[in-house]
Amino acid sequence: MxxxxxxxxxxxxxxxxxxxxxxxxxxxxxxxxxxxxxxxxxxxxxxxxxxxxxxxxxxxxxxxxxxxxxxxxxxxxxxxxxxxxxxxxxxxxxxxxxxxxxxxxxxxxxxxxxxxxxxxxxxxxxDRPAIAAVWPTARGDSVVLDLGATIGGDGHHLMRLAVMGSAMASVLFDRERPTVGLLNIGVEEVKGGEEIREAAELLRAMNLPQLEYVGFVEGDGIGKGVADVIVTEGFSGNIALKTAEGTARQISEFLRSAMGQTWRSRIGYLFARNAFRLLRDKLDPNKSNGGVLLxxxxxxxxxxxxxxxxxxxxxxxxxxxxxxxxxxxxxxxxxxxxxxxxxxxxxxxxx
Missing domain, CATH: 3.40.50 (Rossmann fold)
Known part of the structure; x- marks a missing residue:
């Protein structure tokens, strides 16, 4: 270095x-x-x-x-x-x-x-780059990719994203074998498009030593931190990112409005302001800014x-x-x- x-x-x-x-x-x-x-x-x-x-x-x-x-x-x-x-x-x-x-x-x-x-x-x-970023979750941080570098991709493309994402997670999170999940509309093996099911078959069959494939992950699983790495193609990944950022801002606005509505809520805020400050920091999209082109x-x-x-x-x-x-x-x-x-x-x- x-x-x-x-x-x-x-x-x-x-x-x-x-x-x-x-x-x-x-x-x-x-x-x-x-x-x-x-x-x-x-x-x-x-x-x-x-x-x-x-x-x-x-x-x-x-x-x-x-x-x-x-x-x-x-x-x-x-x-x-x-x-x-x-x-x-x-x-x-x-x-x-x-x-x-x-x-x-x-x-x-x-x-x-x-x-x-x-x-x-x-x-x-x-064959194509991917945008990977660190995503704050309830259990720490995860690496999520692709967040919008390219649109679409077959099973082999998603498999390559899994390998690159696991490399990033192993370095940042000090994981010897990071867990990897594929973003899908359900956790059942029969759900999702052909390319997602193909990627799942590839990852199971190869049993790569540098990652542990844990299966399909639904959208709410990203925030739960069910895997160290979440893999998806760029179209759905970018939608997930923008939705999460918008939801974070919406929650912050709801809290700000609720805390100022009555004198009881204002007093309650004074006692809990440190907790609200921590929550605001967690929800701030700026603190997760910066996607790496892998x-x-x-x-x-x-x-x-x-x-x-x-x-x-x-x-x-x-x-x-x-x-x-x-x-x-x-x-x-x-x-x-x-x-x-x-x-x-x-x-x-x-x-």
Missing amino acids: PQKVRIALDAMGGDAGASVVIPGAAISLSRHPDTEFLLFGDQASIDAQLSRHPAMKAVSRVFHTDVAVRMDDKPSQALRRGRKTSSMWLAIDAVKKGDADVAISAGNTGALMAMARFNLHMLPGI GLRGIVVKSHGGTDSEGFAYAVDVGYEMVHYDLLTKINQMLNREGSALAPTAQEAVS
Whole structure:
């Protein structure tokens, strides 16, 4: 592991750009002082923010570009317009060149995935990247993937997600053999689409040494923490993520409204405010911000585009931890260990 963790930031990504990215990185720097930053974007905007954060300025290098990927750009448009000149591309390219250990962006998800895949390429045996994130549960944390990198996939694709997710869980949670479940509409073996049942058969038949397959998991099982890793394809994974985030905000609003309705509830809040503060922290989606694009020959982290500086700081924390715990090497080791199982099928090789 390098002496310093070098983080490349797309300073123009997200809804607010540098006004969130720089303060967020400064918060993360206070938690991880062994960090250096490469900042890509409009120099005037970046410098204006760095002037307010001298500690951040001292460990940062700025690379000017006036090209930024728009949040509504299609991936193909972003590649044509922003390839080799946009702040997003340059941050990813810094990882490819070895100038940075991880790239982080709050920008357009589709563009980030397309650029990362085009520039860094995929690991052997992996055909598509997946977004994996740590999901707070009643029993601790779980890794959930794919949260929206790609849509659909057959049983072999889901099996590969299980292997990569278990690698991430083994590193983050110190599990020798993480438990893995497949998200489905029921726990019965006859339920779900053909691809989910195929993935279940593959995982049972292979009995991989680096993970323990525990079966199908319904939506409410994610929050219960019934498995260390929950696997699904990107369409349903993204819906699950956005639903959970919306529900968390809804519960927070309900509590805030209920606590102010009567004088008894206000008094009760005074006695229980520490407990409510802990609950609010648990329900805060910003504290689970930062999805890792797994399957690439480099580490890329996606932050929510609409997050605030505190939320972006958590995404930077995720990037730091991925490098600090040498996640990419661990994933490579697990993929190589089961290379035959991950090899593309004849049909996939033709396509």
